[in-house]
Structure formats: C-alpha cells, structure tokens
Amino acid sequence: MPVLEREQPKGPKDSNVLPKLPVPPLQQTLDMYLKCVEHLVSKEQFRKTKVIVEKFGAPGGAGELLQKKLLERRDKIDNWVYDYWLEDMYLNNRLALPVNSSPVMVFPKQTFRDRNDMLRFAAHLISGVLEYKALLDGRALPVDHARGQLAGTPLCMEQYYRLFTSYRLPGPKQDTLVAQKSSVMPEPEHIIVACKNQFFVLDVVINFRRLNETDLFTQLDKIMKMADNAEERLPPIGLLTSDGRTQWAEARSALMKDSTNRDSLDMIERCLCLVCLDDPCGLDLNDTNRALQMLHGGGHTKIGGNRWYDKPMQFVIGMDGVCGVVCEHSPFEGIILVQCSEYLLKYMRGSPSKLVRAASVTELPAPRRLHWKCSPEVQGFLASSADNLQRLVRNLDMEVYMFRLYGKDFIKKQKMSPDAFIQVALQFAFYRCNGRPVSTYESASIRRFREGRVDNIRSATAEALAFVKSMTDGKSSVPAAEKMKKLWDAINAQTSYTVLAISGMAIDNHLLGLRTIAQELKMEKPDIFTDETYWTTNQFILSTSQVPTTVEMFCCYGPVVPNGYGACYNPQQDHIIFCVSSFRDSTETCSAVFAKALEECLVEMRDLCNKCNAAAKPSDQKEGAAKPVKNGSKP
Template identity: 75%
Template sequence: MPILEREPSRDHGKSDGLPKLPVPKLQQTLDMYLKCMRHLVPEEKFRRTKMIVDQFGAPGGVGQFLQQKLLERREKNANWVYDYWLEDMYLNNRLALPVNSSPVMVFPKQNFRTNSDSLRFAAHLISGVLEYKALLDAQALPVDYARGQLAGTPLCMDQYYRLFTSYRLPGPKRDTLVAQKSSVMPEPEHIIVACKNQFFVLDVVINFRRLNEKDLYTQLEKIWRMAENEEERLPPIGLLTSDGRTEWAEARSVLIQDSTNRDSLDMIERCLCLVCLNEPSGPELTDTNRALLMLHGGGPERNGGNCWYDKPLQFVIGSDGCCGVVCEHSPFEGIVLVQCTEYLLKYMKGSPSKLVRAASVSELPAPRRLRWKCSPEIQALLAASADKLQRLVKNLDMNVYKFTNYGKEFIKKQKMSPDAYIQVALQLAYYRSAPQVSTYESASIRRFQEGRVDNIRSATSEALAFVRTMTGENCSLNLKQLRDAINAQTNYTIMAITGMAIDNHLLGLREIAKELNMEKLELFSDETYTISNQFILSTSQVPTTVEMFCCYGPVLPNGYGACYNPQSDHIIFCVSSFRDSEESCSDKFVKALREGLLEMGSLCTKGNNPVTPSEHPVQVSNTMRNGSKCMYPQNVQYIIEC
C-alpha cells in the first residue's frame, strides 16, 4: 500500500546532466550584501554592519571556515542549499497557509447555466488531470528550456514529479514535506472531492481501468446528491487546515486519537489532488473578487471549509463560475503550476467533452464519504479556526488591475527587459508613499540539480536614484537613469539565475553554523541583516500563455504582495495588502503604479508619442485603511525565466 515517507526521495532522474549549484565566493557575496544594504539603512548603522562583515570575512576568520564547510557540503549533496532553503522558506513558517503562503491561479470566469454544467466542467478537468499524470508516470514530459535571460539552457524537471505525490504534514515546530511512494501492488488511485464541506473518495482507477469522462461525471453527480443529504453532514473539518501550522498540528494530534479520523486523514493525505465543488459565493465575480475567493474561499460562511490546504493541488470549481487552483507552495514553484494548469486548460479547449460518446461502466461503486468523530474538544478547535479564518478574510485587501496602455512588446522595442522594467516601476510606485525597502523577486535556479529559487534584490541604488528624480520637485525625466536602473536589475537577475546571488549563500552560512552548534554570529544578529530579510515588497513574475492570472498575499503585516503577468499589449497586476496596516493600501499602490508606468512610457518615447491614460482608469476606493484619503486623486513554452 502507498506510504508517506520523508521528502528526500526526490530524485526522479530528471536532474541528470545538469551541473550542481555553485557556492559563490565568500568575498563576492559579502561585498554585494554591503552594496545591497548601503542605501537601505542609516549611515551609522551601515558603518557598524561593514565592520561586522569585514570581521566575518577576514582571512582565517569564521566566515572562511563556514565557507569551506559549505564547499564540503556541496560535494556530498546534489544541491547544497535545498534543505536549508525549504525549511527556512516554508517548513519552519508557522503562519496559516491560505493568503500567507499558498498562491492561486485564477481561471477565466465560466458561465455555468446549471449545476450539471459545473459537474461536466469538473469531469472534463479531472480527465485532463489524469492525462497529465499519465505523462508524468511515463516520464514523458518534455524537458523545459529557459527563455529570457541566458535562453536555451535545459532546466531541472524534479518539481513536476511532486505535483501529485506530495503532502505538507503539519508539525508543532516544523512541518514535513512527505512524498507518496507506491509499492508493487498499490491501492486504486483516488481523488478527494470536497462538496458542501464534506469529503468524498473518488476512485479514478477501478478494476485496473481508468475512469473515462462519463464515469467521472456519473460519480460527481452521486457525490453532489450525497452531499445534499443534511442528515449525513459532518462538521467542516477542512477549516482546521486553514489555521496556523502549530495550531493545526495540535488539532491533528487530537483527531488521530480516533481510528475513524485516522482512516479519513490517510485517504486525504494519499490522494492525487483535491477537487472542490464550491457553492455560489455571493459577490459580483470581478477579477479582484475571484482572486479573493480563490485565496480564502470567502471564509467559514462560504467555502472556507470546503478545502484541504495541505495538499499541493486543489482544483476549485464554483457553481457560479469562479474556478482556479490553490497551490501548497513547498513542493514546487509557480512556473510548474502554470505549466500544469495551461496544459489542463488547453486540453479542455482542444479536446471536446466526451460525455456523449463515452461508454460508462455499467455499475460503478458509489464514492465513499469520509467520516469524522468530533469530540467537544475538536468542535472547539473548529470554532477557533473559523474565527481566525474570518479575521483573515476581512483583513485581506486585493486589487487585480489590468494596465492596458502598453505591454511587453512596447518595452522590448525600447531594448529593455520587460521584467526589469516592471520591477523598476514597482520601486517607483512604492517610493511615492514610503522610503525604499528590501524587495524580493523570485529567480529560478532550475538550471542546476534540484534547483528552486534565489532572490533578486530589486531595491538597487540605481533604482533609488531613478525614483528620486521621478518624484522630486524639479522632476528631471532622465532616460539614462532609467536605463541604469534596468541594467542593474538585469545584471542582478543574471547573477541570481546562475547561482551567484547572496540570499541562498548567506542562508547556507547561517544554517551550517547552527548545525555546528556555534553561537549566533554577529553578522546574523545584526539589525541590518534583519532588515535585509524583511521583504515589505514581495514580487514575482508569473507569465501565462492562456487567459488566467496568479496572485498571493503579502509576507509581512505592513507589506505588499505584487504578482504580475506581462502580455504583448497589457500587463496584469495582482496587488495585495492587509487592511489593518496604516502603512499599506492596495488601491493606493495600484494608482501609483499606473501613474509611474505612464510616466516611464512617456519618458521612453521622449514626448514623440507619449503614452496617454487609457479610457478605463483604475476603479478603486480612495479611502485608506485608517479612514484618511489616499494621496492620489480618484481620476488620476515554454518557461520564461526572469
């Protein structure tokens, strides 16, 4: 029977031929660290930091010793930073997965006229999932090659093989990423279908035959009817997975005291994925509202319990047409999610539904409802989880904005990198309300064995020089400064994707010192280092070739999440923040972003063909979180690697 084992069995033969991730030279990283932070902290603080860094990197010092240990670790491991990075980025994080960690892909709005339409859509989607999994099982997925910077390089494919085989197990202090490993005679593969906060086992292989689309539709109809039986309904156990990781781990330890609950958890933890059949959510399904509903389900009163956040893939099909996928982020990056979902949407568009033509198995066994034994203690835990999720729902502020004045083709004509250009625009938007801050942009390092990501530090001194001229009283629209900022961003991007950025390296030095039981080093207890890792602006380019978009929440209470999707003639931005912060406001940020993009566009054309506002200005509230007014007037295929 399939068992869950700790994640290290991650070699699927898809890293063959790729080089190992390099360890950058110590002095190179220390010099770049100082360069990145010099303009972000006060001069007195920087002088102290420089003294600490110089001491750390001195010949014969502790830095040289730790560097040598990292080099030795590189020789023994396929990827020297992988485990350090995974624990630091995800498994040690105690925040709840929805909003704080799990990104979502929002599909085009569907026009379901009847409940049967949504079930047909779900059956068609599951059929595509099974086709895609068959490609993975046969290891027939073509290798990805990089585009953009340093195009043509083959990329590590390991992450794809975790899509349907991983599970994030909550722990009291640290989560565990586990992988399903099948024995010679595995149980029939199954999907968990969530409907009306109930969970059902949908076997997709019966008598060694994969169910066709008509079979799947038949089973989904049965599930819907079973879920409507109010006498059989059980408490919304899925709400527990929306809680903080420590709280969920404690609740799970209570659940598994009963054998019925253990069996139900086992079926969920070993499933291929979840399909969530959501009920109508209520609000108008604008892009922004659909993004919010995908991120948190609308809370416990709507579809917040009709989910299981620990599973990497949750396909959401709302009967009102709000559809997409929720991703537990620890097993793979956004671009892998994009490739999978693009395959599914293209499959559904290019492969008409086979419900009419397909022959169904004459008698399919009914799907099984998962049962739960809920003690008063579990009921109390559910109530607490529901309350926290509702607070999160009320706190999240989102603005999905489509900038239509130009897109990446215009930027390319200026001989500029679209990604670097947009990053500079984000710096400009933020600077118009607050000083420059540490900024995170994910950069793929899949050019290397088991590569995940490193950080592009977009808050460069060159970007600061540019935004200062753009926001000064005597505004000098200096095209050279814009190009300098874009070149600095592009150069750091190349450093990051070739394994030469500073964040993974500093993390490795810090973690190997912990392993050696060394006292906390001054470099890592220094306030500048803390500031360097407070990413108030967390950004990511997630481009798609089909109509959908990605979004996620901020990583800090006073921060922004800024995901963007550059297309030929427009750019989609998904900006998130928290309402209880007086320092952030998604509407205000989007207004500043639009204004900056227009100014940068006009600067590029030097007034010959200035970029003018579109006919559809940003429709947002001009009221900030604390009740005051925003400072801007209301009218004012393959893989693209950064």
C-alpha cells in the same frame, strides 16, 4: 525525520545531467551584500554593518570556516541549499497557508447553465489531470529550457514529479514535506472531492481501468446528491487546515486519537489532488473577488471550509463560474503550476468532452463519504480555526488591476527587459507612496541546477533609487535625458543581478547556507546574522514575482510581512495584469493606493521613453544589454 522523503523514479533522473548549484565566493557575496543594503539603512547603521561584515570575512574569521563547510556539503549532495531553503522558506513557517503562503491561479470565468454543466466541466478537467499525470508517470514530459537570459539551457524537471505525489504534514515546530512511496501493488488511485464542506473518495482507477468522462460525471453527480443530504453532513473539518501550522498540528493529533479519523486523514493525505465543488459565493464576480474566493473561500460563512490546504493541488470549480487552482507552495514553484494549468486549459479547449449524456454502462461502486468523530477537543479547535480564518478574510486587502495602456511589446521596443522595467516601476510606485526605498524580493529560478528552486533578485538597487528620486524629488530640475540615463542604469543593474541570481551567484541562498551551517556546528551566531541590518533587509516589504501565462488566467498571493505588499504581475503583449495584496490592519499600506501609484508611474515611464528617442540613450549602452528576462515565480 527527513524533511522530504523522495520517491525514487523508475526512469533516469533528469536532474543528474545538470550541474550542481555553485557556492559563490565568500568575498563576492559579502561585497554584494554591502552594496545591496547601503542605501536601505542609515549611514550610522551601515558603518556598523561594514565593520561586522569585514570581520566575518577576514582571514581566519568565522566566514572562512563556514564557507569551507559549505563547500564540503556541496561535494556530498545534489543541491547544498535545497533542504535549508525549504525549511526556512516554508516548513519552519508557522503562519496559516491560505493568503500567507499558498498562491492561487485564477482561471477564466466559466458560465454554467445548471449543475450538470458544472459537473461536465469537472469531469473534463479531471480527465485532463489524469492525462497529465500519465505523462508524468511515464517521464514523457518534454524537458523545459530557459528563455530570456541564458536562453536554451535545460532546466531541472524534478518539481513536476511532486505535483500529485506530495503532502505537507503539519508539525508542532516544523512541517514535513512527504512524498508518497511507490509499492509493488499500489492501491487504486483516487482523488478527494470536496462538496458542501464534506469530503468524498472518488476512485479514478477501478479494476485496473481508468474512469472515462461519462463515469467521472456519474460519480460526481452521486457525490453532489450525497452532499445535499443535510442529515448526514458532518462538521467542516477542512477549516482546521486553514489555521496556523502549530494549531493545525495540535488539532490533527486530537483527530488521530480516533481510528475513523485516522482512516479519513489517510485517504486525504494519499490522494492525487482535490477537486472542490463550490456553491455560489454571492458576490460580484470581478477579478478581485474571484481572486479573493480562490485565496480564502470567503471564510467559514461561505466556502472556506470546502478546502484541504495541505494538498499541493486543489482544483476549484464554483457553480457561479469561479474556477482555478489553490497551490500548497512547498513542493514546487509557480512556473510549474502555470505549465500544469496551461496544459489543462488547452486540453479542455482542444479536446472536446468525451462525455455521453446517457448513464454509465458500467456499474460503479458509490463514492465514499469520509467520516469524522469530533470530540469536544476537536470541536474547540474547529471553533478557533473558523474565527482565525474569518480574521484573515477581513484583513486581506486585494486589488487585481489590469494596466491597459501598454504591455511588454512597448517595453521591448525600447530594447528593455519587460521584467526589469516593471520591477523599476514597482520601486517607483513604492517610493511615490512612502518616500523611501524598501527591501524587495523577486524570485529567480535556479532550475539550471540539480534540484534547483529559487533565489532572490534584490530589486531595490541603488540605481533604481537614483532613478525614482529623479522622477519625484527632482521632478522639475532633472533633464529628461539624465532621467533616461538613470532609467537605463536601473534596468541594467536589475538585469545584471538577475543573471547573477539565475547563475547561482546571488547572495540570499549563500547567506542562508552560512547561517544554517553555523547553527549545525552549534557556533555562537556570527554578528553578521544578529546585526540589525541583516534582519531589517530580510523583511521584504515588497514581495514580487513575474508569473507570465500564454492562456487567459492570472496568479496572486498575499504579503509576506504584516506591513508589506504582495505584487504578482503577468505581462502580456498589450497589457499587464497586476495582483496587489496587503493587510487592512496595517496603517502603512493600501492596495488600491499602490495600484493607482503604479499606474501613474508606468505612464510617466512611458512618457519619458517617448520623449527620449533611441538616439538619446547613453553612448556606452550596448545593444541588447537589457533583453527580456523571464524568471520563476513566488516564494
């Protein structure tokens, strides 16, 4: 079964005009790999790793054969790493989607005076979604172009066309990313509205006419009244989608035994998106609590069942004003989510609601409640899913922190890249808290290439470590000018690796390709991939991503390892929004402590820059060598 069943668009395929993703030279990747890991492992371990890597890359070695096969694969398909990366990053991952995988975009808090206010907002939002989808259907979305490093390059647009046509189907060992197939006579388009843990079909096209906002408001009002009927309420089936992927696959198989459930699943799996109408969460609505509500809904005792996590786009609208998007991450990257979200918020601000308070003049068929037949087996799965989600809710430690002392304008005045500067600050903060460097992931867009997704910027550079040591271990003994030189070295190392990554020359995708080719050839796994260094440095204790926005909102996600941090940041002109996450059951992490250290480190870096004026920077520093870099978002 193919991992992704791609829908063939009617118009010209944007990605065909772009170059194919290159396969980096083998020796270049092996040399860079050694450079990236040397300071992250013990000297003894590195000596062993160096011997293993040299053997792998020697003439006639395993690396030479695998590289040859990888080059052959590149010649045959549009993007040699796409399927490998998708399976490794997402589809093979058995963890639950909420917190572990699905990022969220938190919109500005809304103020609804009553239920009608909330429904007007929802109707206006749905109208914007339909406008945006019309642009996608007509292939009328302008092509994105790169900013920052290598600015002006056109970018692959294929991820946009998966926003409303994809679905992640759970499997016992591997999920499948399915694209809806087009047909000669498509069924009426519909969205699914979740309300009080129930699911309703809202047709947005009836008799070949798209519903206007008055009609949408009328239908949403009917749905809320239907959901209020306690006698007809069914078990919160959506909780099943919040469980581990293998458990959900087993529960779905149990559901599929009944035709009623099959019909309901079919309607959800083929919908454009979900709109989740939430009851108030009952919490103080600070940024952190709004982020938590979006990430997991507070568990089964609150709003956690009012979701269907397999659908890529879930628009959440809470009666208490908590609004945003929950994203199933496998079809597209965070920047696509940002662009769609910004379009919708600008649409809602710039286009006054066309809602007329009078009832719809058209007699509309009532929305349909989806029904479920719950066998004892399904009820058992529901109880287990509810417990597992509650554990996840209790375990997540989230800190949304706004650093207000400066933003990207100050960093640009230093002629430094804001992204590189913040990445060095993250290294500084972790070292201050733990006294050691750790392997770090920063996503970098490779949309310059056909079907491009992301590769990894390995931000834990030797140069960053040298700088943070000078600011901590040698705080009083290292002169400010030398610290400043080390900061510039760290900034430039980060920027150089960023350029490598966005040019398709980073190491992580390449090593993944070599490893997967070896599996396909049924070779004994090469030592480089069983070596302790490879596995420890692929455990990303710091999982980071820059997700900049031009509209007031922020993105957040959970850690990717049990003892790690998720660190998403949004640099604005005069402030930076950080969303730091970790797990409470880890004795090695604390989100509030990390955020506090980050603040202190950013202040010290500012003070160092102010102390060392432009004349004090190294004479060989080339003007503009560290211009701002803007990358894609989380894996």
